[in-house]
Amino acid sequence: xxxxxxxxxxxxxxxxxxxxxxxxxxxxxxxxxxxxxxxxxxxxxxxxxxxxxxxxxxxxxxxxxxxxxxxxxxxxxxxxxxxxxxxxxxxxxxxxxxxxxxxxxxxxxxxxxxxxxxxxxxxxxxxxxxxxxxxxxxxxxxxxxxxxxxxxxxxxxxxxxxxxxxxxxxxxxxxxxxxxxxxxxxxxxxxxxxxxxxxxxxxxxxxxxxxxxxxxxxxxxxxxxxxxxxxxxxxxxxxxxxxxxxxxxxxxxxxxxxxxxxxxxxxxxxxxxxxxxxxxxxxxxxxxxxxxxxxxxxxxxxxxxxxxxxxxxxxxxxxxxxxxxxxxxxxxxxxxxxxxxxxxxxxxxxxxxxxxxxxxxxxxxxxxxxxxxxxxxxxxxxxxxxxxxxxxxxxxxxxxxxxxxxxxxxxxxxxxxxx
Amino acid sequence: xxxxxxxxxxxxxxxxxxxxxxxxxxxxxxxxxxxxxxxxxxxxxxxxxxxxxxxxxxxxxxxxxxxxxxxxxxxxxxxxxxxxxxxxxxxxxxx
Numbered sequence: 280x281x282x283x284x285x286x287x288x289x290x291x292x293x294x295x296x297x298x299x300x301x302x303x304x305x306x307x308x309x310x311x312x313x314x315x316x317x318x319x320x321x322x323x324x325x326x327x328x329x330x331x332x333x334x335x336x337x338x339x340x341x342x343x344x345x346x347x348x349x350x351x352x353x354x355x356x357x358x359x360x361x362x363x364x365x366x367x368x369x370x371x372x373x374x375x376x377x378x379x380x381x382x383x384x385x386x387x388x389x390x391x392x393x394x395x396x397x398x399x400x401x402x403x404x405x406x407x408x409x410x411x412x413x414x415x416x417x418x419x420x421x422x423x424x425x426x427x428x429x430x431x432x433x434x435x436x437x438x439x440x441x442x443x444x445x446x447x448x449x450x451x452x453x454x455x456x457x458x459x460x461x462x463x464x465x466x467x468x469x470x471x472x473x474x475x476x477x478x479x480x481x482x483x484x485x486x487x488x489x490x491x492x493x494x495x496x497x498x499x500x501x502x503x504x505x506x507x508x509x510x511x512x513x514x515x516x517x518x519x520x521x522x523x524x525x526x527x528x529x530x531x532x533x534x535x536x537x538x539x540x541x542x543x544x545x546x547x548x549x550x551x552x553x554x555x556x557x558x559x560x561x562x563x564x565x566x567x568x569x570x571x572x573x574x575x576x577x578x579x580x581x582x583x584x585x586x587x588x589x590x591x592x593x594x595x596x597x598x599x600x601x602x603x604x605x606x607x608x609x610x611x612x613x614x615x616x617x618x619x620x621x622x623x624x625x626x627x628x629x630x631x632x633x634x635x636x637x638x639x640x641x642x643x644x645x646x647x648x649x650x651x652x653x654x655x656x657x658x659x660x661x662x663x664x665x666x667x668x669x670x671x672x673x674x675x676x677x678x679x680x681x682x683x684x685x686x687x688x689x690x691x692x693x694x695x696x697x698x
Numbered sequence: 699x700x701x702x703x704x705x706x707x708x709x710x711x712x713x714x715x716x717x718x719x720x721x722x723x724x725x726x727x728x729x730x731x732x733x734x735x736x737x738x739x740x741x742x743x744x745x746x747x748x749x750x751x752x753x754x755x756x757x758x759x760x761x762x763x764x765x766x767x768x769x770x771x772x773x774x775x776x777x778x779x780x781x782x783x784x785x786x787x788x789x790x791x792x793x
Contacts, residue, residue, distance in 0.1 A: 552717070555716075555717045556716050556717055556718050559715070559716050559717075574745060577713050577715065577745055577746075578745065578746070580713075580715050581715050581745075581746050581748065584715055584716060584717065584748055585748060585749055588717065588750070607753060607754070607757060608757065608761065613721070671749040671752050671753065671782065672748070672749035674749075674781075674782065675746065675747075675748065675749050675752075675778065678746070678778055678781070679746055
């Protein structure tokens with residue numbers, strides 16, 4: 280084989296490997312199940328759930344899932360395979376996949392039981408683990424109505440929590456890392472009545488070196504968590520303090536808004552085209568009373584226009600994306616909106632709240648329509664493929680806010696802006 | 699928001715945000731496209747645009763065959779159009 284043929288062979292091999300890695304990563308994303316993609320938990324209080332999944336290699340040793348058990352209860356899973364590379368990734372992925380499978384069966388039979396889930400999945404993975412392999416894993420159930428958290432933590436970093444007094448509380452592992460020799464396990468509970476924020480994470484974030492001499496990020500995470508109102512704040516604090524990411528980083532950031540918000544104003548608007556601009560003016564005047572930051576006010580206003588319009592046309596008037604496109608193509612979009620509005624008695628409710636956090640002012644806006652809602656899982660496709668025609672309004676909204684969150688039905692949306 | 703027209707060039711100053719803004723821009727361009735095959739839109743300082751405007755301009759290029767050139771002054775807007783892979787379709791240039 281001459282030199283050129285050899286180079287060609289290596290190039291082909293590299294192309295094939297990249298292709299396989301891409302397929303592998305796509306499968307990983309299918310294995311991670313997230314019932315809270317751009318969703319809030321709407322129980323006794325509103326909680327916002329955000330995720331960060333930053334694998335170091337294409338095949339990640341970290342995995343997570345967030346599943347809805349019922350209206351008030353949620354299940355969080357965090358898995359960290361021992362070491363790096365293919366073996367860790369295989370263990371993390373098959374375990375996550377199996378746990379999600381068992382979870383789905385339990386929900387289908389209305390029989391979710393944390394102890395059964397832990398037992399069954401432990402028995403499943405034990406024969407697969409290598410002699411010296413250890414698997415760190417969190418099984419967490421949060422009940423936002425009873426305000427109780429139930430957990431089986433196997434060799435995972437602490438769950439960090441912030442209480443009403445802005446103090447850190449911690450939940451430590453109650454089990455050793457999972458090995459093939461493990462026979463029993465513990466499930467414990469914790470009263471979360473006074474907890475306002477939660478951070479569940481794998482060790483990648485705390486074991487990362489920082490730009491400060493001989494200090495790991497574990498030295499900073501508690502303070503940064505206390506100072507973060509959103510996942511984006513924490514992410515920024517982390518990346519500001521490190522040179523390079525050294526391991527997979529996965530975290531779930533949960534923020535209970537009940538403890539922090541002050542209601543600023545609320546208003547109902549009829550489902551008319553005229554209301555869209557009227558509501559926008561009303562909203563703009565509220566923001567101007569809260570802030571003098573024109574750019575921030577504008578960003579929040581753009582999101583309002585998009586999401587109010589969605590509530591009006593898709594929610595209350597029931598115009599789906601295909602019909603909207605057809606109406607636009609035929610140039611009868613606005614006429615049709617006006618026609619449909621005449622017989623529509625449904626209203627759009629707006630609630631604006633304010634949060635003062637560490638000298639920063641946040642505005643939380645909730646838009647609730649009386650329509651049928653939609654399956655918010657379709658948003659994952661929009662954000663994976665920004666070129667898709669449908670959902671550009673949601674894309675623009677995310678770009679102009681700190682986050683948008685729907686209820687499970689999809690007829691109530693909340694978004695957050697720093698103003 | 700303020701719209702001015704000179705030959706085939708539409709200049710938008712101020713922020714684009716409301717449905718009214720969209721309707722004004724649409725009316726201006728609808729009337730211009732009957733006489734011009736190439737339309738230049740200059741968005742001087744708006745930080746973003748709404749999805750209605752994006753949808754309308756997309757149809758203008760892909761269905762009506764208008765040769766659109768967009769000049770934008772703000773980096774955030776440029777970045778939004780890049781992320782939506784619209785920079786090529788709208789022939790976006792930074793002012």
